[in-house]
Amino acid sequence: xxxxxxxxxxxxxxxxxxxxxxxxxxxxxxxxxxxxxxxxxxxxxxxxxxxxxxxxxxxxxxxxxxxxxxxxxxxxxxxxxxxxxxxxxxxxxxxxxxxxxxxxxxxxxxxxxxxxxxxxxxxxxxxxxxxxxxxxxxxxxxxxxxxxxxxxxxxxxxxxxxxxxxxxxxxxxxxxxxxxxxxxxxxxxxxxxxxxxxxxxxxxxxxxxxxxxxxxxxxxxxxxxxxxxxxxxxxxxxxxxxxxxxxxxxxxxxxxxxxxxxxxxxxxxxxxxxxxxxxxxxxxxxxxxxxxxxxxxxxxxxxxxxxxxxxxxxxxxxxxxxxxxxxxxxxxxxxxxxxxxxxxxxxxxxxxxxxxxxxxxxxxxxxxxxxxxxxxxxxxxxxxxxxxxxxxxxxxxxxxxxxxxxxxxxxxxxxxxxxxxxx
Ligand SMILES: Cc1ncc(COP(=O)(O)O)c(C=O)c1O
Numbered sequence: 569x570x571x572x573x574x575x576x577x578x579x580x581x582x583x584x585x586x587x588x589x590x591x592x593x594x595x596x597x598x599x600x601x602x603x604x605x606x607x608x609x610x611x612x613x614x615x616x617x618x619x620x621x622x623x624x625x626x627x628x629x630x631x632x633x634x635x636x637x638x639x640x641x642x643x644x645x646x647x648x649x650x651x652x653x654x655x656x657x658x659x660x661x662x663x664x665x666x667x668x669x670x671x672x673x674x675x676x677x678x679x680x681x682x683x684x685x686x687x688x689x690x691x692x693x694x695x696x697x698x699x700x701x702x703x704x705x706x707x708x709x710x711x712x713x714x715x716x717x718x719x720x721x722x723x724x725x726x727x728x729x730x731x732x733x734x735x736x737x738x739x740x741x742x743x744x745x746x747x748x749x750x751x752x753x754x755x756x757x758x759x760x761x762x763x764x765x766x767x768x769x770x771x772x773x774x775x776x777x778x779x780x781x782x783x784x785x786x787x788x789x790x791x792x793x794x795x796x797x798x799x800x801x802x803x804x805x806x807x808x809x810x811x812x813x814x815x816x817x818x819x820x821x822x823x824x825x826x827x828x829x830x831x832x833x834x835x836x837x838x839x840x841x842x843x844x845x846x847x848x849x850x851x852x853x854x855x856x857x858x859x860x861x862x863x864x865x866x867x868x869x870x871x872x873x874x875x876x877x878x879x880x881x882x883x884x885x886x887x888x889x890x891x892x893x894x895x896x897x898x899x900x901x902x903x904x905x906x907x908x909x910x911x912x913x914x915x916x917x918x919x920x921x922x923x924x925x926x927x928x929x930x931x932x933x934x935x936x937x938x939x940x941x942x943x944x945x946x947x948x949x950x951x952x953x954x955x956x957x958x959x960x961x962x963x964x965x966x967x968x969x970x971x972x973x974x975x976x977x978x979x980x981x982x983x984x985x986x987x988x989x990x991x
Pocket of ligand 1: 622681682684718806
């Protein structure tokens with residue numbers, strides 16, 4: 569077994585990490601195992617997983633039945649392509665299961681291996697839809713300020729967070745952004761650009777990586793109205809919020825709004841295998857299916873509908889259903905928000921916000937030296953693993969976190985914020 573120092577040395581030499589800069593990786597945590605809401609590193613240190621890793625490990629770590637589902641499927645049939653003309657059993661049954669879980673009128677799934685692929689698929693499908701309907705110029709995709717949709721070139725272009733853009737340009741053409749929580753601004757933008765040039769709006773039900781921003785209660789109903797009025801498709805980026813994180817199965821269910829396309833990933837396998845996808849409305853599906861043979865939806869990924877990933881998704885959904893994890897998220901969420909709410913009285917805290925099992929604590933950087941970055945580093949030392957965006961500490965624990973672990977998580981976060989504030 570290699571020592572921590574040897575592993576770090578090899579990591580520094582050979583492994584390029586997402587969002588890489590070596591100064592952020594001088595003394596990385598090298599994780600070794602996990603159980604439920606708890607992770608351990610190779611040095612035996614214990615951490616509460618405050619973000620379900622990347623908002624995805626909803627059923628918690630160490631689920632042997634997910635490993636068994638993958639092993640069973642790999643022994644039987646590890647991989648086959650699902651390009652038109654061939655298929656596989658777990659993908660077929662998973663697509664049917666997803667249709668039953670999806671809102672009425674969305675019944676057709678294309679599988680990807682993650683969120684960015686899902687969003688790129690959604691954008692291309694929206695363009696395909698309008699193009700087939702004789703409006704190829706109806707191609708612009710409207711994203712929102714603070715939105716994060718992944719970092720493939722299409723998803724990067726829909727992502728607003730400015731830190732992801734420099735030195736990777738030019739971005740894909742045809743993407744623009746509007747203020748996040750203002751349906752009037754969306755309407756004005758569609759009018760200004762010309763509705764005949766706008767294919768779709770993409771929105772996260774609760775903005776996650778942008779710093780945990782839930783919308784005003786009437787926001788999505790208005791967005792739906794605007795989209796309907798100007799014949800613009802609504803793409804719900806449910807990559808974080810799908811599969812129960814907000815205490816409803818889908819995020820937009822919170823406001824009783826049905827999108828035209830749902831983009832999903834993370835929670836469908838709780839991160840045990842890379843799987844995502846889009847669920848299309850029956851209207852979009854019909855258009856794709858009813859074309860003559862020379863008009864094909866020429867979109868594809870080698871690993872679309874990967875049998876082992878789909879088998880793991882089934883086992884993950886079994887756990888979510890058997891253990892009532894969507895209801896559990898709804899039950900635990902008030903506790904998370906009530907506990908963190910005490911920070912509203914701290915002069916070092918600008919805002920505490922969130923919805924369901926997602927919370928953000930925005931600091932006043934003038935009152936906390938090093939702001940959220942310093943708090944995150946101290947949290948690591950105190951055994952909590954999570955992330956921040958600018959001045960906001962993000963929390964999104966696993967949906968299986970024990971009540972005493974949730975208390976511990978909140979205690980450590982509250983105390984650390986207090987300790988690091990200037991007195
Ligand atoms: C809302 C949202 N969309 C898309 C993505 C991109 O997913 P991936 O990293 O799997 O490409 C993320 C990742 O965090 C996300 O939070």
